[in-house]
Amino acid sequence: MKGFYYHNPTKLSFGKSTEERLGKLLGDNHNRILLHYGGGSIKRSGLYDKVVDILKEMNIEVFELSGVEPNPKLNLVRKGIEICKENDITFVLAVGGGSVIDSAKAIAIGALSNEDIWKFFTDGIDVSDALPVGVILTIPATGSESSPSTVITNEDGMLKRSLDSDLIRPEFAILNPELTLTLPDNQTFAGIMDIISHVLERYFTQTDHVDLTDNLCEATLRSTINNAYRLKENTMNLDARAEIMLSGTIAHNGILGIGREEDWASHRIGHELSALYGTTHGVTLSIIFPAWMKYVYKENLDRFVRFAIEVFRVDGEGKTLEEIALEGIKEFESFLEDTNMPIRLSEIGISVDQFELMAKKCTNGGTIGSFKKINEQDVMNIFELAK
Numbered sequence: 001m002k003g004f005y006y007h008n009p010t011k012l013s014f015g016k017s018t019e020e021r022l023g024k025l026l027g028d029n030h031n032r033i034l035l036h037y038g039g040g041s042i043k044r045s046g047l048y049d050k051v052v053d054i055l056k057e058m059n060i061e062v063f064e065l066s067g068v069e070p071n072p073k074l075n076l077v078r079k080g081i082e083i084c085k086e087n088d089i090t091f092v093l094a095v096g097g098g099s100v101i102d103s104a105k106a107i108a109i110g111a112l113s114n115e116d117i118w119k120f121f122t123d124g125i126d127v128s129d130a131l132p133v134g135v136i137l138t139i140p141a142t143g144s145e146s147s148p149s150t151v152i153t154n155e156d157g158m159l160k161r162s163l164d165s166d167l168i169r170p171e172f173a174i175l176n177p178e179l180t181l182t183l184p185d186n187q188t189f190a191g192i193m194d195i196i197s198h199v200l201e202r203y204f205t206q207t208d209h210v211d212l213t214d215n216l217c218e219a220t221l222r223s224t225i226n227n228a229y230r231l232k233e234n235t236m237n238l239d240a241r242a243e244i245m246l247s248g249t250i251a252h253n254g255i256l257g258i259g260r261e262e263d264w265a266s267h268r269i270g271h272e273l274s275a276l277y278g279t280t281h282g283v284t285l286s287i288i289f290p291a292w293m294k295y296v297y298k299e300n301l302d303r304f305v306r307f308a309i310e311v312f313r314v315d316g317e318g319k320t321l322e323e324i325a326l327e328g329i330k331e332f333e334s335f336l337e338d339t340n341m342p343i344r345l346s347e348i349g350i351s352v353d354q355f356e357l358m359a360k361k362c363t364n365g366g367t368i369g370s371f372k373k374i375n376e377q378d379v380m381n382i383f384e385l386a387k
């Protein structure tokens with residue numbers, strides 16, 4: 001096991017009607033806040049009215065910025081920073097999914113800095129300050145509600161890049177599973193794939209003696225998969241929705257990765273698909289992850305055998321280690337097909353034309369990942385396997 005530093009200050013308020021605790025969580029320190037949200041789902045569900053009523057009752061002056069798109073864009077972040085600076089905003093409230101939260105986090109950094117916000121994503125500048133961010137989550141997926149990350153796309157060059165800082169872990173996250181009942185099925189299951197992949201990026205490690213976190217990862221994977229099947233049967237199953245919502249936070253609050261070297265190559269490759277084609281984040285992962293697995297499993301066969309047996313209960317009787325490992329990957333693909341997730345680029349209409357460009361953009365002359373260090377040619381090979 002490796003040494004680590006772990007600090008997660010996000011307060012979680014979980015359960016039915018927890019949005020009603022917004023006032024208590026905000027406290028009386030903020031009288032000018034930015035309310036940030038997406039394309040309108042929170043208006044259709046009635047959540048917007050509830051939030052605005054609570055804020056009005058607290059005599060908080062609310063500045064609104066809506067229109068966050070999936071795979072959030074830099075231009076809107078810049079607009080949010082301007083609003084915050086012009087109006088002495090002291091708090092950013094994100095109501096929505098990972099895209100809204102990530103946009104809010106980038107705004108929170110830019111609001112207290114004179115540096116161009118994109119430089120934080122590209123030049124490795126350390127974040128020294130940020131406005132506090134609060135979250136009301138409407139889609140379990142990214143774990144951004146308590147993660148230290150934000151992922152933004154710069155329309156100039158269509159570059160999708162991430163930035164990490166403990167200073168942008170939200171101050172609180174309100175997690176009411178009822179708010180996820182309005183999700184369309186494709187978003188529900190894309191979110192579930194994202195949750196699973198956050199565990200896999202940590203599970204597939206070359207770090208030895210990480211038994212406790214291995215077991216925590218496997219339990220999270222089994223539980224997420226079981227509850228995905230429950231939701232497949234009945235998307236209104238609130239108990240299953242609650243389990244998935246908790247998994248989403250656990251999968252990406254960092255605890256499953258403590259003491260381990262993490263991988264993240266599949267995410268980096270997936271971001272190139274989102275940047276170029278606008279592909280939903282979870283969809284990029286359901287296509288890239290199985291292909292990555294097939295490409296790298298020989299780097300640590302035992303780990304893939306363990307995955308097959310512990311997560312998918314593959315029966316190893318009379319089989320070689322390689323057969324067991326490959327059966328685990330096959331089971332994983334079957335699960336994705338059962339939840340109507342695409343597992344090949346051709347299923348979403350993406351052909352070979354841009355493979356080279358995407359491979360170049362994500363490796364940038366170097367390598368990504370750690371389970372196996374992946375270079376430009378490797379990314380091309382993974383795209384080939386994902387065709």
Ligand code: NZQ
Nearest residue numbers: 038039040041070071097098099138141144147149182183
């Ligand atoms: O915009 P609205 O109208 O709200 O609609 C959204 C959006 O179209 C809709 N939606 C959300 N909640 C809903 C709902 N529709 C009906 N009912 C509800 N309750 O769902 C669509 C997708 O929303 P989005 O926020 O884009 O989804 P997600 O949470 O999957 O976020 C994806 C973004 O997060 C990044 C991804 O790369 C992507 O840009 N990630 C952020 C991470 C982080 N900060 O830690 C880690 C992840 O690995 C990921 O990279």
Ligand code: ZN
Nearest residue numbers: 142194198267
């Ligand atoms: Zn993700």
